[in-house]
Amino acid sequence: MKADKAAPWIRMVLLLCALALIAVIFIPMWRIELSAPQYPEGLVMLIYPGKLGGNIDIINGLNHYIGMKTLHANDFIEFTVLPYIVGFFALLFIITGLSRSKKLIYFLFILFIAFAVLAMVDFWRWEYNYGHNLNPDAAIVVLGMAYQPPLLGYKQLLNFGAFSIPDIGGWIFIAVGVLLFLCTIAVWRSQRKPKSIANVTTAILLFSFSLAFTSCSSKPQAIVVGKDNCDFCKMGVSDARFGAEILTQKGRVYKFDDVHCLLGFLKENNKVSTDVKEIYFVNYSGQHDLIPKKNVLLLKSELLKSPMAGNIAAFNNADSIKKIQQINQGQILNLSDLNLP
Secondary structure (H helix, E strand, O other): OOOOEOOHHHHHHHHHHHHHHHHHOOOOOEEEEEEEOOEEEEEEEEEOOOOEEEOHHHHHHHHHHOOOOOOOHHHOOHHHHHHHHHHHHHHHHHHHHHHOEHHHHHHHHHHHHHHHHHHHHHHHHHHHHHHHOOOOOOOOOOOOOOOOOOOOEEEEEOOEEEEEEEOHHHHHHHHHHHHHHHHHHHHHHHOOOOOOHHHHHHHHHHHHHHHHHHHHOOOOOOOOOOOOEOOOOOOEOOOHHHOEEEEEOOOOEEEEOOHHHHHHHHHHOHHHHOOEEEEEEEEOOOOOOEEEHHHOEEEEOOOOOOOOOOOEEEEOOHHHHHHHHHHHOOEEEOHHHHOOO
């Protein structure tokens, strides 16, 4: 093998990437999901390289009420040029794969990463403009309120929850980037100290898994009295001691002022019930921290007087629950009694 040529297996990887990029032109790259009580099944906006899809007409109708511009693909130069840019990269992958030029692989990697960064910056700019440049004569005006969707992850916008994440095309684009990174590292290694492909692959996989874990990780949020509202009864939280919280696989957080509301919400929202990552209960004692479901002890007593008459308090240890039971009497519940997912 010539010194300026990459390993033969890199050709196959780059050609595979080219085919994958051609497919990206025809499928959605990104999706923004919206959920609200009046739309229990949710709304979704699909962003293709050349058009918008999903429930775009309904979303435009909602945007009109809060003063946001309606969304039309013709208003964005990106939808005109993006299919050609993706096609250009597919062609460049083919040329690089056939030539196996190490210099061309380096150039392709730098260009591909630069485009990905530029695309995300442009996407954020687009979201910022649409979320902040509002019509002052709109039917609904909330002073100081902006409606910029999240670039990645979850964000609450009034009574709507917005969740932004790559769609199939986006994940393919990310996978292509990881494979190109693998090829670039392999070329760089070959010019330094020869290493087995297995070692390089292992390093890349560890990097990819850690990146995926970091981007998808999510945490519970403290329930704040006087600020948060219950996602079931819609009442403001006035006593955090009886609160509970659901964290979904997508990172969405639902807060409740009473275990009664938690159970009612799960009963009425089957879609959320099947997407639960963890359920937390507020510790009745101490600093009222959140206790994961597996570590919770529950006491039910009519003397507890919780906000919505569930009258169930949660504890993280046996000493605390026994102390409160001596004062309020009541029954210690098994977690199975609540029929939680």
